[in-house]
Amino acid sequence: MKYGFGVDIGGTTVKIAFFDLDGKLLSKWEIPTVIENGGCRILPDIAASILQYIRENNCKQEDVIGIGVGVPGPVDDGGTVNCCHNLNWGVFNIHAALGELTGLPVKAGNDANVAALGEAWKGGANGCENMVLATFGTGVGGGIVINGQPVNGVHGAAGEIGHLTVNRYEQEPCTCGKYGCVEQYCSATGVVRLAKKHLALRDRESVLREQTPLTCKAVFDAANQKDALAMEILEQVYDYMGQFLASVCCVTDPEVVVLGGGVSRAGQPLLDGAKRYFDKYIFHASSTIRFALASLGNDAGAYGAFKLILTQYQNG
């Protein structure tokens, strides 16, 4: 039997998972991300944790195909990390650095693209090789997979779809300084922003008027309880979401759109709502694109990271 590791480096913890070559997750754990001193401990800590795991589980090093890594910043195909601000990393080659520390092959990618690859392979897209992952959390992000490969982009910014303009007439600025980004309407903070606007501008009764602080979850809960104002707010959210996803899909024409992130915990109503408006905005040739919920949660990055190294191993 052969095995490999998938590593998802976050700003506070590093998730490490151990897989067999069928992609079965056999074991997973976390270590803290020590970002002090230019993040110089991060890779040695990961290497030590992996080598300890191999030793304690009596694996042979030659049965380990390598380590896939998701990094929260731009990484090019050759493994060059280009400034990863939340890890205090500058420019260096992570394939060489982690390879030297472990004696194992390493293949790294951007964390959002790697998560998309995970959902494509073993998650919501269930093996589809052409998909879009859109994550609606505190912000909006995403990743694009074409022919089974994550799309990185020349500047490592492919799939940075949270700041796609969906409303050219917006008056309030986004955190990025632009106006009318999808993040202003479809992130958790965007849903709350829209809800507050509705509550301020309208007289209609709503259970949301009693909520302090008002949360994204409260809006979805109220809509589930048939609160009319909450339902109208979400119609607007779904409208923007559908328009946004149609814009992304006319570029790459995927088989499946996977919705992830905290907002997507709203589940089927969100899926149905976004799809209803997607159908209004999508060019007819792509109208059969399917929608699915992300299913790997916080493990998506580890799955996708392992898939990176698995693909490299299989291609020789």
Next chain:
Amino acid sequence: MKYGFGVDIGGTTVKIAFFDLDGKLLSKWEIPTVIENGGCRILPDIAASILQYIRENNCKQEDVIGIGVGVPGPVDDGGTVNCCHNLNWGVFNIHAALGELTGLPVKAGNDANVAALGEAWKGGANGCENMVLATFGTGVGGGIVINGQPVNGVHGAAGEIGHLTVNRYEQEPCTCGKYGCVEQYCSATGVVRLAKKHLALRDRESVLREQTPLTCKAVFDAANQKDALAMEILEQVYDYMGQFLASVCCVTDPEVVVLGGGVSRAGQPLLDGAKRYFDKYIFHASSTIRFALASLGNDAGAYGAFKLILTQYQNG
């Protein structure tokens, strides 16, 4: 020396070009596209023309690496054409069909994607392997190239970017039935539509008031002559164009955007105008994306078609 053919099948003519392996166009000609009887003559006519060329020029068949073909409709990677309405074609495998008629390897793709590949390789993008081609003609279309490969999409609709929604508040319908598609503002007909709206709603003097019929070219000419109203109309066109291209680019993060189609004959002012608004809408990580004009004109399809078969030949 080895050679190959690039074939661009259009609704009225088929363009055929003969290349050496460096991509130098050695000869080109056209034959009529006979679409009667389910388009059954089209491939035999192409085959006869190519075989005649090989014979008359004393080429050896073994020195011809094959034929690349651009088809005005969806084609999958295996060569299956899926209904090509303007050729009256149904579903069949063009690799097998044209291969049997010529005894040569065949590789086909969608014409818009193939034109993008041509501009990526030998045209405006000048060898860049990651680019977006946007064509502003009677309609708006495009093609996406990632890592030197045209992106087809699961339904053959990748790069069908003309119906991306740029104005969710538009009241007039697009020809596609949706509202606010980029084609309504940035195609030749879209520019004329916007110009007519400005002329009807405003009192301002303009040389455009004397133009019947009003054309897209007249609007650009008037703006070049510093006609204030024409300049304002084009500012609006560039604004939509910049927003649109920023939306496309946040998905794939290319190195270059190439602008083609009849409207792009306006040249540098159009390039500068679109880029100015692009900078307003693009996510900062992709802000160094370059803009260029398409440079192959009607030959883009033949170049890209030949590049398809060349890549297949080089990959064995």
